[in-house]
Amino acid sequence: MRWRVIARTAYPFLVVAAIWEIVARLEVFPRRLFPPLEEIAAAFARLTLSGVLPHHAFDTLIRLTAGFALAAIAGVMIGILMGRFRRAEDIFLPLVTIAAPIPGLAYAPLFLLWFGLGHFSAVLLVAFVSAFPVVFNTWTGVKAVKDIWVRSALVMGADNPKLFRHVILPGALPYILTGLRLGLAQAWRVLVGVEMLAAVPWGLGWMIFGAREFLNTDVMLAGVAVIAMIGLALEKLVFEKIENYTVVRWGMMS
């Protein structure tokens, strides 16, 4: 049974790989631009063994973690403030509504101009861009906490910290997690783009972009493959796990 599932998942990839291989072998396109799969695999193995690819991937992940952590902390805090206090909502909501629809990468040159090329701007931009979904969803989540839960907790003598920890936070958590998930996806998309623009010394985006200069298509495709794996891992491993541990276990989502 298990094998059948694996086979069924694998066969579309095999078909696509076979088509790729045939096109590459027939040399419909120049070989440098359209390398066969074994060349891509060889580039992947070579770069992995020499430690170059892990270094690029590691730096990208560090940036992603740093930027996303900033966004998560700031975003959840602002979102909760907006949900709880009318005044905070009045202040933040117009600003967030104006800034959010502008695509994240459009801010990149401005950030580069203000904070210089390199690591710092990249992290800051990722944090800035991925904070928006976190803020919006946290805000909605806090507002969606049932009034009757809050009132009954108050009647039962909960003070403010208790109310927050045991009612508001768990009540808003499904929304907050959705926000974090969207934020992480956003961070990931922007990060790859900004690494191409910000002239960082290491990073997968930069690796792909730099390989273009030397027509190293095999290196580029190996980089794209790694990016795909990281993206898939973020989606499957990180968020599904967190969701299972919290909201599913509490019976708030099935």
Place this chain on the structure above:
Amino acid sequence: MTQHADRIRSYRRAIVTIAVAALCYEAIARSGYFPAVLVPTLPKIAMALWRSLLDGSMLSHAGFTLYRVLFGFSLAIVVGVPLGIMMARYRPVQNFVLPLASAFMPIPSLAWVPLFILWFGLGNTVAVLVVFYAATFPILLNTWSGVRSVNPLWLRAAGAMGADENLLFWKVIIPGASPFIITGLRQAFLRAWIAVVGAEMIAASDWGLGWTIFDAKEFLNADMMIASLVVIGFIGFVFERLVFGSLEQATVMRWGMVKTVRS
């Protein structure tokens, strides 16, 4: 009535907040603490915007960007919607496409830009293809789940009343799936809009709003950059609210598929 008063109140608060934020920015810009080229004053930004609108350059930049994004987006609809419907209707198609889609979806569309530049050269093709890549997956997956979520009771009822395949498709499945499809289009447009700006920055052609911003960086024209940001935000907002909002109003809301949500 109270809702109305509430609304006016929140508008007033919004205006106050924005005015205060603008004043803070202006004070910072005029303080001379930061170089004036990097933090231009608001009148300067407004002037840059006005100048570029008057000489028509901003309009043609916006025109190029819109052309790229709409071309790619239409391609994505043409591919995504039929494929999504086929996936939901025919098992083998689903078995083939779904694993591929879930593997390729997490790749940010911009990761393909350098490769596309090599394959297709600088210019429109790269931007259009990147937009297509970014927009296809949300449309595909939403259409797929929309068609699958069509109430089987409706299908059987329509079948019992003598609808043939063709009628069933146009009168039941498409309207039934449309809330999902419209959500998919909305998400897809957001992604497409991000993708086109990024692609224009990286695959520098010589027109387009993304290119304007990136080009302005070279000459330290922060006023032009912020002016382009305003235009980008404005177009995104127009699409989100006017185009998709009215599309929703004309279809799913009129059909009573989703309740009118007024915020």
